[in-house]
Amino acid sequence: MKKKIFKNTILIILLLVVLCGVSIIGVLYSYFNKQYVSSLNQAAGYIAEGVNLSGLDFLTDLNENEKRITWVAADGTVLYDNKADPHTMENHKNRTEIKQAMTSSAGTSVRYSKTLSEETIYHAIRIADGSVVRVSVVRKSVPALLMKVLLPIILVLLLGVEFSAILAYRLSKQITTPLEAIDLDHPDESTVYDELSPFIRKIRIQNEQIQKAMTQLQAQKNEFALITENMQEGFLVVDKKEIVLSHNRSISTLFDVDESVDGKHVLEINRSEEFIDCIKKAIQGIHSEYICPVKGRFYNIYANPVFRNNEVAGAVVIITDVTEKEERENLRREFSANVSHELKTPLTSISGIAEIIKNGIVDEKDVKTFAGKIYDEARRLIHLVEDIIKLSQLDEGEQAVEKTPIDIYDLSRIEIHHLEPVAEERHIKINLQGEHMMISGIHSVLEEMVYNLIENAIKYNKEDGTIDVMIKKKKHRCEFCVKDSGIGIPADQLDRIFERFYRVDKSHSKEIGGTGLGLSIVKHGAKLHNAEIKIESALNVGTEINLIFPI
Structure with a gap:
């Protein structure tokens, strides 16, 4: 501004x-021109009067070198000229x-010579005999006069430039110094000249508007941050350059990144081809x-384009944990396959026997x-x-939920009585x-x-084996335990025995019988009763399953 x-x-x-x-x-030129013409008129009148009185003698006796004097007859013939031979003049x-002059007693004209850059002023007066003096x-023209005074003009201009520079510098400093000293955050505290008062007032009003807008934006930002930071889902925003x-x-926890990743390429979060391709498609609209599998879990990546003025400005990415959904889907597929197999086996046997009889x-x-x-x-x-119906009822919560006090000891005694013939x-x-x-x-x-639980202990036990069913109280909880001396379960399969249709020893599944759903029913029943399941097993030693019920 100062410049x-x-x-x-x-x-x-x-x-x-x-x-x-x-x-x-x-x-000045106009003034001196008038003086020039006035002087010339006076001289012309004086000479005309002399010629009128003395004729040619007056002219020949007149010693005039600056002005040119010409005497012209009434017919235009030049009678006298002090600068040239009258006989040679036209x-x-x-x-x-x-x-x-011939028509009105006096006349004036000016003729300009481009070659000499001069002007000649003529003034003529008619005298008594009809002739004209x-x-x-x-005199020099204005351009010629200017050329003569060019050097002084240049000097004056140079002085003017120097003076102007000094004046301009001081003036610009006086104008800008108060402006530069204004505290934009507190403009009313600044000392300025009166002309800047409206400007200071506008700055104050603008500051108030900006502060109000900033407060609103900060509130919206805090609200947005509060929402996104408490989301279980991952939330990610990138621009059209994938920054x-x-x-x-949740994003930080899932991908092990911190705040420094903001402002960097999305590759800093995850470098998988599928992840990058998903974001690229969103940026394409x-x-x-x-x-996406991450750390043994499954996450669904949703990438949506963000439009501004009908153009893609970036993308919003939402990442949700769908591990349970995927596991349920896998269980559903496995369950369907197992049910089909379990149903097909007896039906095939029945169909074959019936065909033979037929x-x-x-x-x-x-x-x-x-x-x-x-x-x-x-x-x-x-x-x-x-068993499938029972399991389905437990899955869907369709089982009667009315709970009553039950003596677990008496219930166990009754079920043991039902299974004793099988055990014997x-x-x-x-x-x-x-x-x-x-x-x-x-x-x-x-x-x-x-x-x-007791039936499983019988099925997977050894000949002449034992089963101990124990009920005891531990810290306001009831512990129901079934311990057998059977074949045991490998340690790497303990986590799977509660899966539907899962059998540890598949080669003896037909001999053992059952549906493969017993322990799945136990698991869902325990969940329904808020009970905890604990299992310990050793190969060829036996298995112990504990159900711990709250009292």
């Missing part, structure tokens, strides 16, 4: 100097000043999503045996369907130990849980 004021001030001052100079020269009757004088603009705490291939004495096999397979199907076939002894304890539960579900 601009300095430059403009110099230009204005120089312009004023030039205009003043031109005006003064013009005024007729002057058509000269402007002569013609004017003309007096002329030569990270913002991210929340296409919604995209994909499931074709009359079976002897009458063997029909009963084959019918028994059909019955067994049908019962197996019924048990499978019943393999010479397995079941022992019930502990005390009577009341828990709040759903009778049908608890009955199924106890039955399945």
